[in-house]
Amino acid sequence: MDNRAVVVKLGGSIISESKTKKFSYRGETIASLARAISTSGVDVVVVHGGGAFGHPVAKEYGLSSRSSKPSPEGVSETRRAMFDLNARICDSFMAGGLHPYTFSPFPVLAAAGRKGAKWLEQTIAAGLTPVTFGDVVNVGTGFKILSGDTIALLLSKMLGAERCVFVMDVDGIMGPEGLLRSVEKKDARELKLSPSEDATGGIALKLRDALRMASAGTEVAFVSGFRPAEFSKALKGLSFRGTTVKGPSRE
Ligand code: IP8
Numbered sequence: 001m002d003n004r005a006v007v008v009k010l011g012g013s014i015i016s017e018s019k020t021k022k023f024s025y026r027g028e029t030i031a032s033l034a035r036a037i038s039t040s041g042v043d044v045v046v047v048h049g050g051g052a053f054g055h056p057v058a059k060e061y062g063l064s065s066r067s068s069k070p071s072p073e074g075v076s077e078t079r080r081a082m083f084d085l086n087a088r089i090c091d092s093f094m095a096g097g098l099h100p101y102t103f104s105p106f107p108v109l110a111a112a113g114r115k116g117a118k119w120l121e122q123t124i125a126a127g128l129t130p131v132t133f134g135d136v137v138n139v140g141t142g143f144k145i146l147s148g149d150t151i152a153l154l155l156s157k158m159l160g161a162e163r164c165v166f167v168m169d170v171d172g173i174m175g176p177e178g179l180l181r182s183v184e185k186k187d188a189r190e191l192k193l194s195p196s197e198d199a200t201g202g203i204a205l206k207l208r209d210a211l212r213m214a215s216a217g218t219e220v221a222f223v224s225g226f227r228p229a230e231f232s233k234a235l236k237g238l239s240f241r242g243t244t245v246k247g248p249s250r251e
Contacts, residue, residue: 007044008167153213
């Protein structure tokens with residue numbers, strides 16, 4: 001692949017109206033983001049979160065980002081909710097002009113060397129958009145949730161992604177005086193981010209992952225999914241309304 005790929009993480013806040021409104025889904029919004037991807041000319045890999053699908057069900061059955069021994073029913077129901085959401089996302093993507101190709105993150109992340117990256121690159125070259133999602137992992141001694149944010153981080157690293165774009169329901173990361181246009185490691189310590197209701201950690205974890213990505217050379221953008229034009233600019237690396245997370249200066 002000549003162009004370095006961009007990893008897009010669709011956060012639960014843009015997928016669903018509210019995490020408490022179980023199985024709520026913003027189809028039109030997701031289709032408008034798909035249109036922005038399909039007209040951008042950018043090679044994209046998409047990871048989506050759990051929103052009002054995976055999270056409430058995981059919570060009901062006591063699944064979290066820590067390994068535990070939930071009931072078999074809980075594991076199946078949580079995964080079922082995620083596959084159901086993925087089917088809806090694929091429908092919206094097709095309505096927006098994309099050809100989604102859903103893949104399980106596990107074999108791709110476990111592939112040795114450049115094998116996983118090559119497989120993703122070949123999928124993109126075939127005209128498809130690889131799509132994966134936060135999932136329930138069998139860790140041998142129990143089960144835990146692998147957050148879509150962590151998957152986005154691992155895939156960005158594997159692909160040597162140019163940037164990773166986190167799409168949410170607000171313009172970006174908010175500081176005491178409103179939208180932060182850029183965040184560096186030193187600012188993050190002073191930021192008091194609200195604790196999350198998520199099964200997997202919310203904005204604080206997202207920012208921690210973003211700072212790690214930025215230090216490894218992948219630019220990170222936070223943008224509102226309600227602004228497809230700004231999302232499109234963020235995808236292309238143009239100046240956009242949102243937050244950019246910067247790594248340490250390389251000068
Ligand atoms: O919303 C969580 O993914 P996230 C996926 O990216 C499940 O943290 C299974 C709740």
